[in-house]
Amino acid sequence: MSVNKKIPVLTVNSTFHIGSKDEDENKTGLAHLFEHLMFEGSENVEKGNFDEILNSNGGDSNAYTSWDITSYHISIPSNKLELALWLDSGRIAGFRIDNESLEIQKKVVMEEKLQVHDNTPYGSVEAESSKRLFKNSGYKSPIIGNMEHLEKVDLIDINNFFNMYYVPCNMVLSVVGDIKFDETEKMIKKYYENIPPGKYIERKLYDESEILSEICETVFDDINLPGKFYFYRIPKSGTREYYISHLISAMLTEGDSSRLYRELVYDKQLLNEVDSAIYGMEDVSLFNINSIAMEGADINEIENRIDDELNNIKEGKFTEDEIFKVKNRIITKYIMKLQTNNNLADKFSEIRTFYPDCSKINNEINEYDDITKSEITDFASEFLDKKKRVVLNYLPRE
Amino acid sequence: MELKLDRTKPPVTGKPRDLLFPEYYEQVFSNGVKLYVINDSRLPLVTTRIIFKTGSSEDEFESENKSGLASIVSELITKGTNSLKATEIAEKIDYHGAVLSSGCDYDATYITSSSLKKYFPFIFSLTFDLIRESVFSEEELQREKNQVINSLLSCYDEGEFLAERLFKKIVYKNSPYANNIEGIVSSVNNIKRDDILNFYKSFYAPANMVIALVGDITPVEAEKLVISKLTGWDSQAIKNRPVPKTRFEQKTKSYIYDRKGAVQSNIRLGHLGIERKNPDFVKISVMNTLLGGYFTSRINKNLREVNGFTYGARSYFSWKKFQGDFSVETDVKNSLTAKAVKEIIYEIKKIRDEFVTEDELFSVKNYLSGNFPLQLETPNAIATKVLNLELYELDKNFYNTYITAINSVTKEDIKNCAEKYLHPENLAIAIVSNLSETKKEMEEIGEVEVAEKIDE
Numbered sequence: 001m002s003v004n005k006k007i008p009v010l011t012v013n014s015t016f017h018i019g020s021k022d023e024d025e026n027k028t029g030l031a032h033l034f035e036h037l038m039f040e041g042s043e044n045v046e047k048g049n050f051d052e053i054l055n056s057n058g059g060d061s062n063a064y065t066s067w068d069i070t071s072y073h074i075s076i077p078s079n080k081l082e083l084a085l086w087l088d089s090g091r092i093a094g095f096r097i098d099n100e101s102l103e104i105q106k107k108v109v110m111e112e113k114l115q116v117h118d119n120t121p122y123g124s125v126e127a128e129s130s131k132r133l134f135k136n137s138g139y140k141s142p143i144i145g146n147m148e149h150l151e152k153v154d155l156i157d158i159n160n161f162f163n164m165y166y167v168p169c170n171m172v173l174s175v176v177g178d179i180k181f182d183e184t185e186k187m188i189k190k191y192y193e194n195i196p197p198g199k200y201i202e203r204k205l206y207d208e209s210e211i212l213s214e215i216c217e218t219v220f221d222d223i224n225l226p227g228k229f230y231f232y233r234i235p236k237s238g239t240r241e242y243y244i245s246h247l248i249s250a251m252l253t254e255g256d257s258s259r260l261y262r263e264l265v266y267d268k269q270l271l272n273e274v275d276s277a278i279y280g281m282e283d284v285s286l287f288n289i290n291s292i293a294m295e296g297a298d299i300n301e302i303e304n305r306i307d308d309e310l311n312n313i314k315e316g317k318f319t320e321d322e323i324f325k326v327k328n329r330i331i332t333k334y335i336m337k338l339q340t341n342n343n344l345a346d347k348f349s350e351i352r353t354f355y356p357d358c359s360k361i362n363n364e365i366n367e368y369d370d371i372t373k374s375e376i377t378d379f380a381s382e383f384l385d386k387k388k389r390v391v392l393n394y395l396p397r398e
Numbered sequence: 399m400e401l402k403l404d405r406t407k408p409p410v411t412g413k414p415r416d417l418l419f420p421e422y423y424e425q426v427f428s429n430g431v432k433l434y435v436i437n438d439s440r441l442p443l444v445t446t447r448i449i450f451k452t453g454s455s456e457d458e459f460e461s462e463n464k465s466g467l468a469s470i471v472s473e474l475i476t477k478g479t480n481s482l483k484a485t486e487i488a489e490k491i492d493y494h495g496a497v498l499s500s501g502c503d504y505d506a507t508y509i510t511s512s513s514l515k516k517y518f519p520f521i522f523s524l525t526f527d528l529i530r531e532s533v534f535s536e537e538e539l540q541r542e543k544n545q546v547i548n549s550l551l552s553c554y555d556e557g558e559f560l561a562e563r564l565f566k567k568i569v570y571k572n573s574p575y576a577n578n579i580e581g582i583v584s585s586v587n588n589i590k591r592d593d594i595l596n597f598y599k600s601f602y603a604p605a606n607m608v609i610a611l612v613g614d615i616t617p618v619e620a621e622k623l624v625i626s627k628l629t630g631w632d633s634q635a636i637k638n639r640p641v642p643k644t645r646f647e648q649k650t651k652s653y654i655y656d657r658k659g660a661v662q663s664n665i666r667l668g669h670l671g672i673e674r675k676n677p678d679f680v681k682i683s684v685m686n687t688l689l690g691g692y693f694t695s696r697i698n699k700n701l702r703e704v705n706g707f708t709y710g711a712r713s714y715f716s717w718k719k720f721q722g723d724f725s726v727e728t729d730v731k732n733s734l735t736a737k738a739v740k741e742i743i744y745e746i747k748k749i750r751d752e753f754v755t756e757d758e759l760f761s762v763k764n765y766l767s768g769n770f771p772l773q774l775e776t777p778n779a780i781a782t783k784v785l786n787l788e789l790y791e792l793d794k795n796f797y798n799t800y801i802t803a804i805n806s807v808t809k810e811d812i813k814n815c816a817e818k819y820l821h822p823e824n825l826a827i828a829i830v831s832n833l834s835e836t837k838k839e840m841e842e843i844g845e846v847e848v849a850e851k852i853d854e
Contacts, residue, residue: 006440007771008415044406048703053408055694056761058768077768082409090405107706111662115709115729119662121555178415190403222659224551256476256488266485269541272548294548321493328495332514335441336497339776397659 001184002176002344010177011341012074012084014092015349017172018165019068020145021138021282022203029109029145030153030161032065036105037158038072039063043094047101050087057083065143068282069353073342078178082187089191092171095162099155106150113144121223122394125290129231132215132390136207137283167198174348177341206283208233215390220397225272226299227394230289230306234383237280238354243367244379245287248313249276250326252289257325259309260289270297270305282354287384299393307386314380316373323376327368334365417771419797420780423617427624429633430605434784435620436612438777444518444613446525447781450507451608451789452601455574455641455720457581460596463588465574466581470542470589471597472500472507477538479531484538487528496521504575504641505719506789507601512778515614519623522611526627529602534594546586553580554852557657557830558729561664563852564655565828569670569723573644582853604628606636608788612777641720646670650743650825652840655849656833663735663831667742668725669821674717674790680803681811682819686715688762688812689749690726696745696758701728707738715819719790724820732832736839743822743843750816753809767801 020031039061041047054061059076074084117123127142134140173192175184211233235241252260253276264271272292279286293302312318338344351360423435457467476491476498477484491498496513498521509529513521553559563578570576581589611620646669672682683691690697690713701711711728726746730738774780783797793799829836833848840846 004440006438007774008417009768009771009775048699051694052761055692055765056757057411058764060693060765060769060772075772077414077771079412079414080768081411083411086405086409093405104703104706108702108709111707111730112709114662114731119557119660119664119729121552194403223555225548225555255492257485257492262485262488265545266541269544272545272552292552294544295551325493325495328514329492330495332443332495332497332512335443335514336512339441341775 001174001179001181002348003179003181004176004341004344005178008078008178009075009341010078010081010084010175010179011345012076012088013071013174013176013342013345013349014088015069015071015172015174015353016165017068017170017201017353018070019066020141020143021067022165023138023141023145025138025141027149027153027157028141029147029150030157031070032143032145033105033109033150033153034158034161035063035065035070035072036109037097037102038091040097040101040105042091042096044090045087047098050091053083054087059084067139067143069350071346071349073345075342081175081179081184085187085191089195092166092168093195095166097155097158102153102155102158106153109144109150110147113147117142117144121221122227124219124221125229125392125394128217128219128392129229129390132217133211133231133233133286134208138204139281139284164201168192168195169197169199170201172349172352174345174352176345176348208284211388211390213387216393217391218393218395221394223394223396225295226293226396228291228293228299228302229392229394231390232287232384232388234278234285234287236282236284238360240375241379241383242278242280242285244371244375245278245285245383246330247323247326247368247371247376248380248384249278249287250329251313251318251322252276252309254326254329259312260291260306263309264291264302264305268305269294270302310380310384314377314384316377318373320373323371323373330368331365417801419783420774422784425621427604427628429628429631430607431624431628432608432788433620433624434608434610434781435615435617436610436777436780436784437616438612438780439614442515442614443512443777444515444611444615445510445512445778445781446522447610447612447778447785448509448525448529449608449785449789450601450606451505452606452636452638453502453505453507454577454579455504456597456601456638457574457577459600459639460593463585464593465577465585466546466579467589467593467597468502468507469580470539470546470586471594472502472509473542474534474538474594475500475509475528475532477542478533478535479527480533481531487524490524491521494521498525503579510778518615522623523627530631532598534591534598536591539591539594543586543589546580547583550580550583550586557660557662557664560655560657560852561666561828561830564653564830564849565666565668565725565826566723567852568653568826568828569646569668570721571644571646573721574641575718575721578853601636601638603634603636604631605633606638608785610781610785612781643721644670646824646826648824648826650823650827650844652827652829652844652846653849654829654831654833654837654840654846655852657830660732660830660832662729663732663829663836664729665735665739665827665829666725666727667739667825667827668723669824669826671715671722671724672717672819673720673722675792676717678815678819679717680800681807681815682715684759684762684766684804684807685749685812685815686713687766688754688758689713689745692765694761696749697726697742700741700745701738705741707734707741711742732835735829735831735836736843739827739840739843743825746820746822749812750820750822754812756809759807759809759812763805763807766804770801
């Protein structure tokens with residue numbers, strides 16, 4: 001719980017430690033489909049009424065599924081706290097779904113896949129990269145799953161999935177906003193404490209052998225501009241290396257003075273866009289660089305220039321000032337992000353899902369403070385190794 | 399202790415806490431610059447939002463085929479002054495961990511910067527220097543044009559972008575609101591350095607400027623900072639012209655653009671709507687929210703929750719300063735296109751021809767009033783609201799009376815508004831899809847024209 005009385009609203013976030021990587025490899029997409037089903041009603045809320053009740057009380061809801069977690073949030077005026085807890089706990093205490101709802105939501109998810117992936121330029125990058133980065137773990141499938149698997153999902157699958165994962169011992173509840181601690185705690189106990197806790201979940205051990213030679217693949221798409229996408233496996237979320245990787249990512253692409261922007265977008269005009277991202281995950285993380293070329297640009301030169309910049313970092317060709325700059329930038333963005341109840345609640349849930357307590361929310365930002373130059377160069381040499389990466393070249397279809 | 403719990407009925411809840419729009423300080427300087435200050439010291443951050451009350455609707459203020467001009471001027475603001483090169487500006491901003499962005503919409507230009515409080519005086523001063531001392535070098539202009547043209551090439555890969563362009567061109571016809579804010583390839587190629595300089599001189603002027611400072615800053619601190627940057631910047635007359643209203647009165651007609659490889663249709667249908675100042679604004683908002691403005695609206699419920707046609711469908715009254723449009727947007731499998739369009743038209747007719755139920759109205763009112771505080775959650779969001787009062791010349795009390803206004807809307811109001819502002823017999827239906835899978839079925843709905851080209 002965290003109090004913020006600025007505006008009379010609050011967020012209830014319930015997060016379940018179940019994501020696409022935990023799925024059976026013949027039943028991919030189940031975690032995300034399930035996210036849709038949690039809005040379909042429960043023992044005491046008729047089909048279709050979950051959102052109606054919420055909306056008609058001034059509330060709103062949303063949810064997302066990642067590789068590791070499924071997260072739901074409700075934001076609502078603060079006088080309706082109890083209603084939000086009633087709605088949220090009700091679907092865990094008395095989950096209910098019928099075949100008609102299941103079939104409609106399968107169709108909705110298939111349209112979601114068409115909209116987000118199949119009908120979108122470069123929309124297949126996630127699927128194309130995952131299957132090359134991973135061979136054994138659940139990380140090898142895209143979160144939205146395989147549509148052939150999805151078609152076959154039935155109510156038995158759904159109920160088994162629910163009974164296994166949607167239980168209090170696999171859940172974190174965060175309430176942030178215009179609340180009083182004692183009153184809120186009482187209400188949470190009232191609605192959640194008597195739900196059976198569920199059983200400890202045995203998770204598959206992460207078992208992937210190292211990538212030993214560069215995997216480079218060409219994909220043809222309906223696009224005007226070629227794209228180049230790089231992926232490197234790096235250590236899991238929350239490790240020292242994970243925080244170091246953020247600094248390097250910022251050195252490469254954060255702001256107009258960043259290395260790749262300055263060199264490839266501004267100076268050489270080889271790229272129209274460049275960005276990088278760290279996907280922090282439970283067992284492993286990904287370091288990703290995305291670039292879209294300018295029309296007619298020399299693709300080999302782009303690759304060489306990107307490699308040059310990575311080599312510069314490996315060789316320590318950067319100043320303490322540059323480290324100071326990216327630390328500043330990361331800290332400002334971190335603080336700005338936690339301005340909203342939704343983002344703060346999400347952060348609480350994420351941290352408490354993977355750590356024994358919430359203290360990290362107060363000291364995570366300090367993780368960056370004492371990272372040294374040699375740690376940056378060591379990280380880059382070890383993990384941003386050309387031999388260990390997956391590269392996707394997207395080219396216009398002829 | 400055993401707690402007795404009845405889960406069968408929703409709990410009774412207490413009274414909502416009152417919400418007033420945050421207090422703000424307001425001042426006008428002698429050269430016409432307006433300043434708003436909103437103090438919010440929860441986090442050690444300060445944001446500056448500056449607007450000039452001119453946007454892309456003035457792209458062609460001097461000559462034809464210059465769409466994209468206002469946007470390029472706003473982008474070039476960060477690309478060089480008398481004393482700083484673009485790379486030096488970027489270095490200074492990034493070094494201080496600040497974020498600075500600029501851009502425009504149809505009615506205004508925006509320059510926003512945020513930083514930690516300790517760096518704020520420096521970042522504010524730099525932001526102002528960029529505005530007052532930009533040089534717009536030929537080299538930076540060429541570079542920017544090159545980038546914009548390549549970005550446009552990427553945009554034309556996206557079905558959603560194409561559908562939006564097609565729809566706007568049909569309903570707004572020759573209005574500047576039909577243009578793409580970033581321009582089109584031929585117009586961007588046609589922009590010269592003189593166009594940039596003339597636009598800058600005409601519109602980046604004190605009397606056209608409004609500043610909102612929000613965050614961990616007091617009005618006294620803010621005023622001192624602003625005054626220190628205003629020296630020698632004199633007032634000058636601004637010639638912002640109203641955008642002439644266009645008319646759109648044809649029978650419902652579809653326009654299909656054949657996109658190779660499309661596995662879904664991007665559908666945008668609707669007609670002209672209202673300008674922001676329309677006195678029925680709140681009533682129209684309530685009507686539109688019920689029709690297609692939120693998750694449990696009629697259109698989304700019908701298309702997504704009952705039929706499973708789509709991931710989502712929404713309707714919008716997108717208002718601008720002088721005119722606006724009404725549109726319903728959704729993406730569906732090619733083969734479902736005509737079915738989805740028929741359902742949308744059915745819902746538009748129904749809300750016009752029948753009273754909405756008291757339950758639906760109750761729900762929408764609660765939704766809109768309950769959601770309103772979320773629009774005041776961040777300093778940046780508050781700043782935008784304050785600047786909108788200024789930009790769209792709204793009643794100063796608009797936000798403080800908003801919830802009351804929402805709650806006084808009746809089902810008669812909704813029906814009157816629907817009769818006046820919705821025209822289901824006169825829709826422009828813009829579709830980007832695989833033509834061979836959609837044309838025949840769309841002909842059952844009305845005349846179909848194949849759109850050969852969207853932009854030159």
